Amino acid sequence: MDEGRNRPYVLEPSAWEPLQDYIKEEPLFVPEEFEEVNYRIEGIEEGLRKSLERRDLPVFSEVGETEESKGIVVDFLAFYVPYHYSRSDWGIYLRLPKILGAFKGIVRNYGAYIGISNIGDVLGAFTVFLAYIYWHELTHHIVEDICSMMGANYPVLSRQEEEGLAEWHAFVTAERRLSLPYRPYRRLNTAIISRGIWWKIPNPGKEARRKILSAIYYYFRRDKDPIYKPIVRDSVVKKLGLLWTPVREASVRGGYAYLVDSREEVYHRVYWTIY
């Protein structure tokens, strides 16, 4: 991959490409091993449920299984509720049952490829998965802030343009950084370790992160997905242009949520939902 091009802070036409070395014939976990892994994943779930506030908005039951957005962003693993939609309910809502279900599938199908051989590896892979989800959802927030700065209504991008950008940003950023930005990372990480199973923040190296992200890419068949293929299109660069870099930086640092009460940063508005 061309390191120079895939910089999350620069918006230029680009695509994120996974590793090409996945071999379908690689062995899967034997069932006994997977039982142990499952047990640990339940521990992660318990931690997240405890440390994040649960909020189930009425609109979630309407959009959960459909493509219809009704004014919010509906992704398979999370919802983004824009402040243009609701000043009181905006934020990132992690769809916990779907996240855990998908993670089990990724571990079951790609655990051998990723090189998961112990429980610490499971936690490391989950941290990368969570970072990927968080960066994706944060992208919707960044785009909404850019709309606000331009004096436009949200959204200004087509669904294909925005989801492609969000996926690109998620893969590129999760690959470059260890994990989440400091504030949500600390909170979510505390959630993960609160069961007392792990005492150290896992630290998958860059190569491991790239393998985990490639597994995520293949698991969700991103290469075949017309909406979620991780691409920055020319039209996106033209529409968002120079505002991407400063607004992204501010969002990553937790500098501000544009046009919203400055005490209400997106970090404080991460919830989990049963939908």
Ligand SMILES: [Zn+2]
């Ligand atoms: Zn999305």
